[in-house]
Amino acid sequence: MATIAFILLCHKDPDAIIQQAQRLTAAGDYMSIHFDGNASSADYEKIRAALKDNSAVTFAHRRIKCGWGEWSLVQATLNAVESAVQAFPRATHFMMVSGDCMAIKSAEYAHEFLDAESCDYIESFDFFESDWIKTGMKEDRLVYRHYLNERNHKRLFYGMLQAQRKLGLKRAIPEDLQIMIGSQWWCLRRRTIEWILDFTRQRRDVMRFFRRTWIPDETFFQTLVRHLVPETEIRSRTLTFLMFSDYGMPVTFYNDHYDLLLSQDFLFARKISPEAQELKARLGDLYAAQGVQFKVSNEGRSLYSFLTGRGRIGRRFGMRFWETESTLGRERELLIVICKKWHVAKRLLAFIKQKTDIPTIEYLFNEEDTPLPDLGGIQASLPKRMRHQRALMRMLFDYFATDRLIICVDPGNIDLIRDFVGDRSVTRLLEVECQYDDDFLVGHAMRIGLAGEHTSDETWERLLPTIRQDIVYEGDVIRDSEFENYNRIRDGAGSAENAVALARFLSIPQDQAEEICGIDYLFSD
CATH class of the missing domain: 3.90.550 (Spore Coat Polysaccharide Biosynthesis Protein SpsA; Chain A)
Known part of the structure; x- marks a missing residue:
């Protein structure tokens, strides 16, 4: 032994x-x-x-x-x-x-x-x-x-x-x-x-x-x-188990981190606060315990990044000096579909592609494997796309030889949206507002690495309200920004009402927009 x-x-x-x-x-x-x-x-x-x-x-x-x-x-x-x-x-x-x-x-x-x-x-x-x-x-x-x-x-x-x-x-x-x-x-x-x-x-x-x-x-x-x-x-x-803050300093653990620490796939943790006497006592007793079963979910680092990132909205991606004078082109229109349920937005884009000749690209700033043409390497990774977002979009307009292009963006990318709205080109927005049950929130947390198969019920009880409130907050930020050319369709609204917003967004006839919005499984999970 x-x-x-x-x-x-x-x-x-x-x-x-x-x-x-x-x-x-x-x-x-x-x-x-x-x-x-x-x-x-x-x-x-x-x-x-x-x-x-x-x-x-x-x-x-x-x-x-x-x-x-x-x-x-x-x-x-x-x-x-x-x-x-x-x-x-x-x-x-x-x-x-x-x-x-x-x-x-x-x-x-x-x-x-x-x-x-x-x-x-x-x-x-x-x-x-x-x-x-x-x-x-x-x-x-x-x-x-x-x-x-x-x-x-x-x-x-x-x-x-x-x-x-x-x-x-x-x-x-x-x-x-x-x-x-x-x-x-x-x-x-x-x-x-x-x-x-x-x-x-x-x-x-x-x-x-x-x-x-x-x-x-x-x-x-x-x-x-x-x-x-x-x-x-x-x-x-x-x-x-150790983590570092955005400033390169070790993250310190306190009394309320007990459950989080136990669920990590490690034997020890660093650093425990000298003041965390309750945590030290509980961990000390744990080391001598017999027959304890541990559910390892290992979501500590992703949870930390998620929770500490709240409140920083608007400060994550500052304008780069070399992009302040660049533009997508005064005569171009960038159409942005904003939706937290990515599968719903992708389904909507597929219907739009069937009914119009506007090129569409899915979540290119959120998903690494979004299909993109070879643009000399600028499209190779998410960090590169984010660093050169306007240059990338100009190259995509040129590649498709079009003045109109549709992309999907997660509502959490508010700085990206603001950057494109501030461009000299015309930017039109369509927010797709969905309903979110607990099953979706659980699946969303697991997809982005906030939780795993063995995440405890206690962690879910704390995490789900935070995620739900975060989604609500993202929608409020978008609407409170009062963007020009903003439109919204909603799960639960009638197809006629949604068609008005979609027709305005795409600049297409009302009857054509109704054909797209009339599909009864548009918002289905």
């Missing part, structure tokens, strides 16, 4: 560390602690005194003064790992945790999870080919030598980097290594850990290389595991 030796890197809050060690070791697991050499010696002695009689706890054989982005973090980890390997010969797995991590599953579940498959869990993506690094330096982390901490000596840090660039002092990456990158929160088997320790003693060239690498805790273990372990035995993921 799996037995975990937790590798705890911490630097503050000794009481929380003591509690964490006692909770995790009470279930039969082990812990090796590295307490930052920069932190208070009194705090460190307090931790050692409180845990001195706990045989399942050991300490790194040497404390290191750690700095963010420095080799010191890796060295501190290695020191704690070496102590754990020596002190706990029965440990089968070694898992990195921090002082603000907590288990979100029971020990029983964690042990069964690790027993189910003989593999290592560590994010491991190609450093150069992947897009794991979103901002900041990339290649420069590796090919230049870094002696200072960027946060403490910013001017000197970048001054030395610039000097190395000018002098051409690039260094070679060890030839036999494929540099990988990923999260530092890994869980590795004992055999893998022993291989890594042997490697560090044998390959001094690699150790010298990583000592002068910037942020090596994101590359060192990730690279060595990929070098030493067969690919089939590596799962490129972390077992620690």
Whole structure:
């Protein structure tokens, strides 16, 4: 049966560390602690005194003064790992945790999870080919030598980097290594850990290389595991659930996140608020519990993005400076069908296509696989389409050799709608107002990744009213904007009433519009 030796890197809050060690070791697991050499010696002695009689706890054989982005973090980890390997010969797995991590599953579940498959869990993506690094330096982390901490000596840090660039002092990456990158929160088997320790003693060239690498805790273990372990035995993921805000800051969890955390496909979560005492107590009791069944739905990140995105309407897509003077063309008409039920809008477009000669395109700004002609790559992905929305539409007008074009847009894309309405061309809008029962809302939430098959009833009870109100809000925003050339057809209105709005939208005769609106299954689910 799996037995975990937790590798705890911490630097503050000794009481929380003591509690964490006692909770995790009470279930039969082990812990090796590295307490930052920069932190208070009194705090460190307090931790050692409180845990001195706990045989399942050991300490790194040497404390290191750690700095963010420095080799010191890796060295501190290695020191704690070496102590754990020596002190706990029965440990089968070694898992990195921090002082603000907590288990979100029971020990029983964690042990069964690790027993189910003989593999290592560590994010491991190609450093150069992947897009794991979103901002900041990339290649420069590796090919230049870094002696200072960027946060403490910013001017000197970048001054030395610039000097190395000018002098051409690039260094070679060890030839036999494929540099990988990923999260530092890994869980590795004992055999893998022993291989890594042997490697560090044998390959001094690699150790010298990583000592002068910037942020090596994101590359060192990730690279060595990929070098030493067969690919089939590596799962490129972390077992620690963590999220980041739009500003790149870790999301903190509080007392009311208990149910959300338990439903994620992870064993631990980071970061738990120091003030979330109720959450800590509940999670602590959970780790020691027996026979707990977990329904894993794994919708945490999508739920967070959805809920935090509310209230930001109107600020997600600012006008790009290169598009402020562009236009679709003064003589052109862009006809936009706005509908939350995409299948209804697509059905309407199919009927319009049968009765008119106006080219139609479905949800090109919402669905990646919307059929589009090859326009030189600008149509290749949703982000590209959104970045170059007016240029894309001009090219589509040209491709179809038309001055009139119909597209579908989700009502949540209010900024896109405003941008097109503000163009010098003529923009006509048709809102298709539907009725939404709970079954549709459930299906909608699952389609966009807000929920899954195992989402709990409690989560649905909180989520469905939010989604319903969000849809109502989107419709209110569109109507309150008082757009020129705005029209609306409604589920429940008579076909004659809807035909008036459709005829005005399409600039077609009333009888032709009635043929389209008279189809009795237009609004059917």
